[in-house]
Amino acid sequence: MGSSAPHPEPLAARGEREPSTREAGEGRRKPRASLGKWLVGAPPLLYLLVFFAAPTLIMVLASFRSPGEFGGLAPIVDETGKLDLNVDSYVRFVTEPVFARVFVKSAWYATLTTLFCLLLAYPLATLIAKSSRKYRDLLLLLVILPFWSNFLIRIYAWMIILGPNAALAKLVNGTLALFGAAPVPLLFSGFAVLVCLVYVSLPFMVLPLYANLEKHDQALLDAAQDLGANAWQRFWRVTFPLSLPGVYAGAALVFIPALGIFAIPDILGGPEDTLIGNLIKQQFLETRDWPFGSVLSIVLTVAALMLAGIAAWVGRRGAGRRA
Amino acid sequence: MALLDIQGVTRRFGDFTAVDNVSLAVEAGEFFTLLGPSGCGKTTLLRMIAGFDLPDAGRILLNGEDLADSPPELRPVRTVFQSYALFPHMSVEGNVAFPLQMARVPSGERKARIEAALEDVRLQGFNRRYPHELSGGQKQRVAIARALVTHPTMLLLDEPLAALDAKLREDLSIELINLQKEVGIAFVYVTHDQTEALALSHRIAVMNRGRIEQLDEPSKIYGFPRTRFVADFIGHCNLFSGPIREANGSLALVDVDGLGPVRVATATSAAGGARGTIALRPEKIRIAAEAPSGTPDNHFHGAVRDLLYMGDVTVYRVAIEGGTIVEALLANSQSGRAKFFEVGDAVDVSWPVGAGHFIVE
Numbered sequence: 001m002g003s004s005a006p007h008p009e010p011l012a013a014r015g016e017r018e019p020s021t022r023e024a025g026e027g028r029r030k031p032r033a034s035l036g037k038w039l040v041g042a043p044p045l046l047y048l049l050v051f052f053a054a055p056t057l058i059m060v061l062a063s064f065r066s067p068g069e070f071g072g073l074a075p076i077v078d079e080t081g082k083l084d085l086n087v088d089s090y091v092r093f094v095t096e097p098v099f100a101r102v103f104v105k106s107a108w109y110a111t112l113t114t115l116f117c118l119l120l121a122y123p124l125a126t127l128i129a130k131s132s133r134k135y136r137d138l139l140l141l142l143v144i145l146p147f148w149s150n151f152l153i154r155i156y157a158w159m160i161i162l163g164p165n166a167a168l169a170k171l172v173n174g175t176l177a178l179f180g181a182a183p184v185p186l187l188f189s190g191f192a193v194l195v196c197l198v199y200v201s202l203p204f205m206v207l208p209l210y211a212n213l214e215k216h217d218q219a220l221l222d223a224a225q226d227l228g229a230n231a232w233q234r235f236w237r238v239t240f241p242l243s244l245p246g247v248y249a250g251a252a253l254v255f256i257p258a259l260g261i262f263a264i265p266d267i268l269g270g271p272e273d274t275l276i277g278n279l280i281k282q283q284f285l286e287t288r289d290w291p292f293g294s295v296l297s298i299v300l301t302v303a304a305l306m307l308a309g310i311a312a313w314v315g316r317r318g319a320g321r322r323a
Numbered sequence: 324m325a326l327l328d329i330q331g332v333t334r335r336f337g338d339f340t341a342v343d344n345v346s347l348a349v350e351a352g353e354f355f356t357l358l359g360p361s362g363c364g365k366t367t368l369l370r371m372i373a374g375f376d377l378p379d380a381g382r383i384l385l386n387g388e389d390l391a392d393s394p395p396e397l398r399p400v401r402t403v404f405q406s407y408a409l410f411p412h413m414s415v416e417g418n419v420a421f422p423l424q425m426a427r428v429p430s431g432e433r434k435a436r437i438e439a440a441l442e443d444v445r446l447q448g449f450n451r452r453y454p455h456e457l458s459g460g461q462k463q464r465v466a467i468a469r470a471l472v473t474h475p476t477m478l479l480l481d482e483p484l485a486a487l488d489a490k491l492r493e494d495l496s497i498e499l500i501n502l503q504k505e506v507g508i509a510f511v512y513v514t515h516d517q518t519e520a521l522a523l524s525h526r527i528a529v530m531n532r533g534r535i536e537q538l539d540e541p542s543k544i545y546g547f548p549r550t551r552f553v554a555d556f557i558g559h560c561n562l563f564s565g566p567i568r569e570a571n572g573s574l575a576l577v578d579v580d581g582l583g584p585v586r587v588a589t590a591t592s593a594a595g596g597a598r599g600t601i602a603l604r605p606e607k608i609r610i611a612a613e614a615p616s617g618t619p620d621n622h623f624h625g626a627v628r629d630l631l632y633m634g635d636v637t638v639y640r641v642a643i644e645g646g647t648i649v650e651a652l653l654a655n656s657q658s659g660r661a662k663f664f665e666v667g668d669a670v671d672v673s674w675p676v677g678a679g680h681f682i683v684e
Contacts, residue, residue, distance in 0.1 A: 217406070217408070219404050219406050219408040220408050220410060220411075222375060222395075222402075222404070222408065223402070223404055223408035223409075223410075224410075224421070225375075225394070225395045225396050226373060226375075226395050226396070226401060226402045226470075227396075227401065227421055227422035227425055227469065227470075227473075228396045228397075228422050228425030228426055228473070229396055229421075229425050230396055233425060237410075237421070238410060241412045242411070242412055
């Protein structure tokens with residue numbers, strides 16, 4: 001080490017002193033600065049309180065109330081003047097296994113969607129990150145181009161693509177017929193739901209992955225190669241571990257919306273493809289059992305929050321090492 | 324047989340010739356430096372040795388074997404990158420273990436090799452640290468340990484000290500010399516810093532515009548630059564050019580433009596009429612208030628135009644009556660005073676005929 005060892009210490013000491021003097025200087029301006037902060041921050045905060053926090057609380061309250069005779073909610077105070085709050089809907093969710101099964105099925109579809117998106121997005125994001133500046137913006141534009149047309153229209157487009165008279169179904173079933181197999185419907189199936197889920201989710205995986213891969217330092221790959229790593233080893237030992245924050249971000253952005261989706265199974269799924277999102281929609285609009293719909297929503301929200309928390313925790317643990 | 328033999332290597336990028344028909348040989352155990360300004364082709368040459376770039380013409384032989392078909396991961400040379408290029412997601416130990424894992428060194432043997440490499444660079448006990456927890460100098464040590472741990476045939480260093488501050492650079496230079504002696508591995512060192520090159524190397528190849536201007540020991544490079552470029556690039560140098568008026572054996576008389584006739588000792592037999600350059604180091608010039616009496620030295624009158632007080636020495640820039648600026652360097656310790664002269668003082672500038680080095684153009 002010689003005399004270089006003590007070098008970082010004066011630097012660190014200086015780094016620690018500077019903020020404290022700055023804080024002292026800011027002390028005088030503090031009231032005005034914080035007033036400005038509040039003025040800027042208050043409108044969005046108010047917006048979130050009124051339109052997100054309040055409805056969530058209302059939903060939590062609704063989950064403990066009884067369903068109304070003709071749907072909706074029964075009065076919170078019943079004829080005898082007693083407060084009508086109960087956990088009946090929660091008991092129903094726990095005791096009837098069909099609901100848990102729908103949850104598992106939704107999680108399974110969301111997991112598959114995330115995996116396929118990752119497999120498709122990784123090469124694409126790598127390609128964009130490695131292409132020259134000239135084409136990069138164009139390629140990114142192409143990735144987000146589908147957002148320019150309506151979500152439902154894009155789902156209905158898949159009805160045509162997967163329909164029984166479309167070229168794809170004819171090709172698949174024609175091939176199956178050659179082997180003497182019975183034709184399969186492509187539309188109104190789990191397959192259709194999954195294909196469309198992957199299709200609508202893909203940009204949400206590509207963008208965070210690209211943002212991460214674009215920052216990678218070519219010198220690290222040169223170093224790995226210089227130290228004896230072949231292309232495969234360079235990817236698994238350097239590129240992939242360094243891209244994990246992007247993978248976690250993309251996985252969260254794909255998995256959580258896919259978990260609650262209802263439009264795609266509604267339009268493209270068969271009777272077997274009822275997911276948790278459809279179930280919630282049914283409770284509110286068809287069965288009109290609001291308390292039970294609220295319970296399902298809360299369970300979904302809690303599950304999504306837990307997954308986001310885990311993703312953030314894992315991501316931070318990884319990022320801490322490469323700050 | 325030389326360890327590394329570069330034969331007529333050329334590399335072009337479009338119209339630009341980065342490396343132009345370069346041949347050189349590096350011996351086993353040698354500390355060899357490629358020195359030159361940015362864009363002179365030194366880094367391109369290093370990347371071709373490492374395998375990241377391929378020559379358009381010529382051959383690179385290591386231990387007599389042509390490297391043309393070996394990708395970087397299969398060459399027994401290791402590079403220390405200017406940016407360190409440490410893997411940020413691996414600890415110091417993980418970084419140093421990486422080349423051992425790639426070489427499939429059994430895990431039982433790895434631990435001892437890692438410890439030995441960290442000891443070589445005096446970083447014992449840093450195993451669990453991550454790169455972002457290290458100072459610049461420590462990062463560079465890890466990069467060196469990582470490159471040396473597999474005992475390569477040759478170590479390539481690409482401006483390894485450029486990102487460090489001056490004091491640390493000096494410390495690490497001394498350690499590099501000792502380390503190179505200890506491990507006995509040939510170092511090929513790329514730098515644009517002539518002080519580093521002179522201090523570290525056994526031999527230096529001074530490069531300019533893709534070509535080698537001079538390949539020699541440091542003292543020869545400094546004392547006897549072969550070209551005007553080398554004289555100018557290595558250290559400070561007064562360069563006086565002009566036609567040769569007469570030359571007889573070991574002495575030449577040059578009509579320096581803007582200065583007048585200057586006598587200089589010469590080893591080469593220069594023909595009268597040709598042009599030549601006298602390279603004169605500032606520390607070899609005497610400046611005094613009055614002309615020295617009865618010497619055959621070159622001397623000129625002028626006035627101090629600028630001075631730079633550097634602590635140990637003072638650099639004077641003297642404007643000679645003909646208009647030429649002569650740079651002279653005086654050690655401050657000689658005087659007992661802080662400064663000899665002030666700006667505007669009339670001075671006499673002189674040097675013996677043997678002080679200059681004559682370059683025939």
